[in-house]
Amino acid sequence: MAEHELYRKVARAYAARFQQSPQLVVRAPGRVNLIGEHTDYNDGFVLPVAVDQAAWLAVGPAAEPWTTIRAVDMNDDEVVFSVAQVPASVGGWSDYPKGIVWAFLERGLQPSNINAVLTSDVPVGAGMSSSAAIELAFAFAWTTLGQFDIALPDLALLCQKAENQYVGVNCGIMDQMISACGKAGHAMMLDSRSLDRRYFPMPEGVAIVVADSLVRRSLAASEYNVRRAQCEQAVTHLQAYVPDVMALRDVSLRNLERFGRGLPDVVYRRARHVVTENDRVLRFARALYSGDIDTAGALMVEGHRSLRDDYEVSVPELDVLVEAAMEVPGCYGARLTGAGFGGCTIALVAEESVAEFQTHITEVYEARCGKCPAVYVTHPADGVASL
Ligand code: GLA
Numbered sequence: 066m067a068e069h070e071l072y073r074k075v076a077r078a079y080a081a082r083f084q085q086s087p088q089l090v091v092r093a094p095g096r097v098n099l100i101g102e103h104t105d106y107n108d109g110f111v112l113p114v115a116v117d118q119a120a121w122l123a124v125g126p127a128a129e130p131w132t133t134i135r136a137v138d139m140n141d142d143e144v145v146f147s148v149a150q151v152p153a154s155v156g157g158w159s160d161y162p163k164g165i166v167w168a169f170l171e172r173g174l175q176p177s178n179i180n181a182v183l184t185s186d187v188p189v190g191a192g193m194s195s196s197a198a199i200e201l202a203f204a205f206a207w208t209t210l211g212q213f214d215i216a217l218p219d220l221a222l223l224c225q226k227a228e229n230q231y232v233g234v235n236c237g238i239m240d241q242m243i244s245a246c247g248k249a250g251h252a253m254m255l256d257s258r259s260l261d262r263r264y265f266p267m268p269e270g271v272a273i274v275v276a277d278s279l280v281r282r283s284l285a286a287s288e289y290n291v292r293r294a295q296c297e298q299a300v301t302h303l304q305a306y307v308p309d310v311m312a313l314r315d316v317s318l319r320n321l322e323r324f325g326r327g328l329p330d331v332v333y334r335r336a337r338h339v340v341t342e343n344d345r346v347l348r349f350a351r352a353l354y355s356g357d358i359d360t361a362g363a364l365m366v367e368g369h370r371s372l373r374d375d376y377e378v379s380v381p382e383l384d385v386l387v388e389a390a391m392e393v394p395g396c397y398g399a400r401l402t403g404a405g406f407g408g409c410t411i412a413l414v415a416e417e418s419v420a421e422f423q424t425h426i427t428e429v430y431e432a433r434c435g436k437c438p439a440v441y442v443t444h445p446a447d448g449v450a451s452l
Pocket of ligand 1: 101102103104105106236238239240403404420
């Protein structure tokens, strides 16, 4: 990993800017989610994979009483602030490190001032958790430098709190938890209620192929909050009939069909997505465990349809990518990954069919959507670490 191109890039940029070598270089990965979309904030199950694409941070203690962070991907934009007094959020990339300092202070821990250089090859706004990667990189760096005693799952919660309360994005726990706790070669099934994690080895000979639609939707955050509110509305309604229901996680399809009739149709469909998606995650994990990739793939396609029709977070471009993917022999399954409203699809593809897969979906996407998608293989990687 120390040989990684981005390792060398941030270490070199740090030395040029601060006239010394960094004390450490941290790598925090982005992720793709194999299945379990919009289930985490409903206390449900998710099955993400940490990926090759990651945020890289070169860092060392500051001699001056302030923190200087340079973002090489943002034309060397620099932010300067003191950890003694975190400025208010202003939007933009610097909210992530500032939010992490804010979250440490909330926890009664005082981080020290640092010098840092940041880069990342997680595509921004593509549903691959570029922000969680940056959060984890900074949280891990400050934890290491301050010798704080915080376990990785706790660090993920701290980052989620920063994102929810400082940055102001009401996300669930999936992205931070997989960036913190991912394991090379494995997918991680997370129970978002208990935070229990189980690791499933990815099958040999099957590639995870990402296709970036290049569609970026600014309304994603507001629509995300609308979906969350609809899920809460369904829970409140169902509690009148089934008092044990704390979240949609606790609702069976049978109970939804029986007691959900009084709900507005759109709210009913949102709940149906979450209830059926939770079940799909469990079935997918069983299929993965028994090496039944055909079943796993079929569940992905079912999941995509549910996201498209019931949850309504797909866009025509993502549907085109999934349809094109399923035309290729050797593709087991495909679906949108992440919150939706644009971003990426993922597919599980037999390794020998990857080249044909790339050619086919690129051609179809160009013909039908007039754009050239970025299509690449990614690999299950480790969670955050210093190198
Ligand atoms: C975003 C959020 C996650 C999760 C997904 C949808 O990535 O950050 O918490 O809700 O959307 O599954």
